[in-house]
Structures are given as structure tokens and as C-alpha cells.
Amino acid sequence: MNVIQIILIMGLVGLGLLVTARLQTSFVMKPLMVLFTVVGIYFVLYPDRTTQIAHWLGVDRGADLMFYLFMLLVSFLLTHLYARQRELKAQLTQLYREDALRRAEQLGGPEPGGTPKPPEEI
Amino acid sequence: MPAIFTIVPVFNEDPEVLVQTVRGLLPVAGQVVVVDDGSTQDLREALRTYPVFYLRHSINLGQGAALQTGTTFALQQGADFVVHFDADGQHQPADVAILLEEVAQGGTDVALGSRFLRKADARKIPLLRQVLLQAARFVNFLFTGLWLTDAHQGLRVLNRKAASLITLSENRQAHATELLAQVRRRKLRYREFPVTVEYTAYSRSKGQSSGQSLGILVDLVLNKIFR
Numbered sequence: 001m002n003v004i005q006i007i008l009i010m011g012l013v014g015l016g017l018l019v020t021a022r023l024q025t026s027f028v029m030k031p032l033m034v035l036f037t038v039v040g041i042y043f044v045l046y047p048d049r050t051t052q053i054a055h056w057l058g059v060d061r062g063a064d065l066m067f068y069l070f071m072l073l074v075s076f077l078l079t080h081l082y083a084r085q086r087e088l089k090a091q092l093t094q095l096y097r098e099d100a101l102r103r104a105e106q107l108g109g110p111e112p113g114g115t116p117k118p119p120e121e122i
Numbered sequence: 123m124p125a126i127f128t129i130v131p132v133f134n135e136d137p138e139v140l141v142q143t144v145r146g147l148l149p150v151a152g153q154v155v156v157v158d159d160g161s162t163q164d165l166r167e168a169l170r171t172y173p174v175f176y177l178r179h180s181i182n183l184g185q186g187a188a189l190q191t192g193t194t195f196a197l198q199q200g201a202d203f204v205v206h207f208d209a210d211g212q213h214q215p216a217d218v219a220i221l222l223e224e225v226a227q228g229g230t231d232v233a234l235g236s237r238f239l240r241k242a243d244a245r246k247i248p249l250l251r252q253v254l255l256q257a258a259r260f261v262n263f264l265f266t267g268l269w270l271t272d273a274h275q276g277l278r279v280l281n282r283k284a285a286s287l288i289t290l291s292e293n294r295q296a297h298a299t300e301l302l303a304q305v306r307r308r309k310l311r312y313r314e315f316p317v318t319v320e321y322t323a324y325s326r327s328k329g330q331s332s333g334q335s336l337g338i339l340v341d342l343v344l345n346k347i348f349r
Contacts, residue, residue, distance in 0.1 A: 105176055
């Protein structure tokens with residue numbers, strides 16, 4: 001085993017442990033992450049296998065196949081994170097809107113310091 | 123007497139300009155609702171003596187979010203008509219009365235101001251802005267199916283039905299197109315009416331910069347994808 005294999009395996013194991021043990025991952029994601037880790041370690045130990053699979057799929061080298069899959073995965077993750085980010089923004093807006101509505105005040109005018117009438121049902 | 127609520131979204135507005143806008147609105151625009159979209163300066167203090175409702179977002183969310191907050195508030199207060207009015211002094215309070223009259227008479231659910239219905243109004247628009255607005259009209263048409271004479275013009279009047287049915291989720295500037303899309307989706311009646319917009323050095327510095335156009339387009343596309 002050479003140095004890069006040790007580094008990669010340590011990284012995979014660390015990531016796998018983090019995701020399964022520490023983060024609140026869903027029941028669907030947990031087994032998938034374990035599988036991802038095991039498969040990852042297998043290909044780190046036997047890199048030639050990726051080339052075999054690549055040939056089946058019509059790609060010349062295993063490293064190229066890994067690169068393509070990596071691109072796909074990153075694109076998917078970014079899109080997922082972005083969608084999540086938009087969702088959070090919408091929730092945040094809702095929160096600040098409700099806060100603004102609660103603290104609405106009537107300034108100046110005939111009833112100084114008066115408050116708006118309680119909301120009607122809409 | 124119908125309840126009219128005029129929403130004025132503000133963000134770091136010059137207090138003097140804001141007060142001027144509010145003073146112009148008070149005689150013609152019913153209840154004035156100032157929605158402070160997380161300004162870093164204290165605008166409440168400037169408005170203290172005026173009979174307006176003051177709402178504040180603790181952080182800056184964007185003009186679309188401020189309009190929606192104001193509209194929700196107005197509906198809660200029992201508004202029959204909701205007016206959108208920019209704070210920077212570019213709109214004429216007299217135009218509000220004209221648009222209100224049209225909606226109150228029941229001829230339309232939404233009255234949209236347009237700077238292109240009278241030659242004299244259109245001539246006041248800076249040339250580059252005129253060109254961009256033509257492009258924006260086309261973008262609006264692509265996204266909403268409404269072919270209007272103007273785009274991104276902030277003066278509108280909605281009746282209660284329209285104000286209740288339209289919910290702006292575009293927090294930033296793309297709300298102007300989103301509003302039109304919902305007018306179409308909800309099958310609301312709409313009409314454009316001529317309005318005059320005064321381009322002062324101040325309103326030009328506060329308004330949308332031409333460079334923002336692209337950002338609005340990106341927001342629109344993203345909003346289509348990530349619904």
C-alpha cells in the first residue's frame with residue numbers, strides 16, 4: 001500500500017464516520033454513505049478495477065470515469081444546497097415579516113403612540 | 123369610505139426625501155404604511171410626527187419583501203385598496219388618485235402606471251433607461267405573457283381581491299415581473315394608466331442601476347427553476 005492510498009482511506013473512513021455517527025443523517029442516507037465509503041475504499045485498494053468498469057462504460061481510463069462521476073456528484077450537491085439555501089431564505093423572510101407585523105406601530109397623528117388594530121382574518 | 127393603504131418600501135432613504143414623499147401622499151393616499159427594509163439609519167425618528175404606520179424588517183430583505191410585508195399588513199387592517207408607491211420622490215401623489223379612481227370604479231383589479239403612454243412622460247426617461255426598459259418589457263412578456271408598455275415601474279393600485287391573491291416571493295427586484303405573472307395566473311384584470319416620473323439625481327442614485335438588469339434576469343430564471 002502506498003502513501004496516497006493510506007491518505008485516501010483515512011479520509012473516506014473519517015468522512016463515513018462523521019456522516020453516520022455525528023451528523024443527523026436520514027435513515028436513507030446512512031446506508032448509502034456506508035456503501036459509498038466501502039466502495040470508495042475498495043477502489044482505492046484496487047484502482048485497476050475502475051479502469052475495467054470504465055471500459056464497460058466506454059471510457060478509456062478509470063481516472064477519467066472517476067472525474068466524470070465526481071463532476072456529476074458535485075453538481076448535484078451544489079444544486080441541492082442551493083435549493084436548500086432558497087428554502088431557508090424564504091423561511092427567514094417569513095420570520096422577519098411576522099416580526100415586522102407584530103411590531104407595527106402607528107406614528108404621530110391623532111392618537112400619539114397608538115397601536116394598529118388587531119389583524120382581521122384574511 | 124373605502125380603506126386605502128399606500129405601501130412605501132424604504133431602504134436607507136434620505137429622511138428629507140422620505141418625509142417629502144409621505145407629506146405628498148397623506149392628503150390623497152389614505153393610510154400610509156412605511157416599510158423600512160432594514161435601513162441602517164433611523165428613519166422612524168424622521169417620521170415620528172406623521173400619522174403613518176411604521177413597520178421594520180430587522181434585516182434588509184429587498185423591495186419585493188417589503189412590499190409584501192406592507193400588503194399583508196394592509197390586508198390585516200382591512201384595506202379595500204392597496205397602493206405601491208416608491209419612496210424616492212419619483213412618483214406624483216396626484217397619479218395615485220387617478221389610478222385609485224379607476225380601480226374603485228371596478229373597471230380593473232390592478233392599475234399599473236406606465237411612463238410610455240404619454241410622449242411627455244417618456245421623454246423624461248434617460249435614454250439608456252429607455253432602451254433597457256424596452257428589453258425589460260420583452261423579458262416580462264416572455265416570463266408572464268403580458269405585453270405592457272412599461273416595466274419595473276413602481277406605482278400600482280390593487281383592489282383587495284388582487285392584493286390577497288398576489289403573494290410576492292421574489293424578495294428583490296424581480297418582484298415586478300413576479301407580480302405580473304401572478305396577475306396572469308390568477309386571471310386578474312389589469313390596465314395601464316399614464317403616470318409621470320420625475321428623474322431627480324436622488325431618485326436615479328436610489329433606483330435600480332442599469333447594471334442590475336442582468337441580476338434581475340438571473341433571479342427570474344432561478345425562480346422558474348427552483349419553484
